[in-house]
Amino acid sequence: MPKTIKITSEDILQEIKLSCKIPEIIKQIITRKILGNYAAKAGIEIVNEELQKGADRIRLINKLISANDTWDWLEKHSLSLDDFEQIVYTNLIDEKLFQHLIAEKVEPYFFEHQLDYTGVVMYEILLNDEDLAVELYYAIKEGEMSFYDAAHQYIQDTELRRKCGYQEKVNRKGLKPEISAAVFAAKPPQLLKPIVAAKGVHLILVEEIIQPQLDDELRQKIASDLFSEWLKQESAEFEIVKHLDSNNPSANPQA
Structure with a gap:
């Protein structure tokens, strides 16, 4: 039993x-x-x-x-x-x-806040040394090295290094204001001057600005x-x- x-x-x-x-x-x-x-x-x-x-x-x-x-x-x-x-x-x-x-x-909310949903495809190297960031910026600008070479050399995180600092698609709300202002003022493809922020110095390559579309995913x-x-x-x-x-x-x- x-x-x-x-x-x-x-x-x-x-x-x-x-x-x-x-x-x-x-x-x-x-x-x-x-x-x-x-x-x-x-x-x-x-x-x-x-x-x-x-x-x-x-x-x-x-x-x-x-x-x-x-x-x-x-x-x-x-x-x-x-x-x-x-x-x-x-x-x-x-x-x-x-x-x-x-x-x-x-729909009214989307059109009123359309800028918030603008996206960017970008690559980023986060550094602790501003002088190094400036040095890399000018080296890339002058063709002495590529952004991707710099990413492989200076990005510590293994997975992020393999992606050369690729950040996926990010919208305006996903970035700090001081970074967002520079990123969305860019004319892709453009390498931005180093941006000093709370977490360090950001060296960013803006590949594409994506204008938002009110598709099913965004609507939901x-x-x-x-x-x-x-x-x-x-x-x-x-x-x-x-x-x-x-x-x-x-x-x-x-x-």
Whole structure:
């Protein structure tokens, strides 16, 4: 006869505490409550046809082909059929609310902040010695050595050295102001004069300036950023009251 281990709701809550996941769970609960309250005030509703399509989509994502697959999945996650319907309903409400709040704001925001999304392809050597940086700058300018030779000689990080200091595509927000100003004023391909900043002296080769396009990827990023900012502002208006059991260590300074 197999041995039995009994797991209760209290056990699960305690494990969440011990895993230090309470803040993460609380954040999710706050988000769910705020979105639910706002959706109710905005009169956002879900019809049966939408519920069915939403359920089918979740089954497809989780590869639940048959009814047995669905029941096994529910059992694995300790979910009832009502819980499953609540998941579908909540997802649909969130999507509709997202469209209601954010969808029409993406393009205006993009055009207002278009400069922030301008990208640059560049190579960089970070040095600690300004005199050396100036020496290398003039050596490269005068054709005594290439930027890539300098990168192989003076970049310490192995992977970065193999890429000759290649920084991938970087946008304006990804650079410090003192570096960004010089980089985006360049006329590629251009080697910039050494820039002294907090981390050292930057010797930068600007290869290409990339004008932003509002493609699907950028549209999704802007929408996500706007939604996160809205949620942050909404959360700030609420006082969060937690009702956990008395075993919470934070309630006992002597613990």
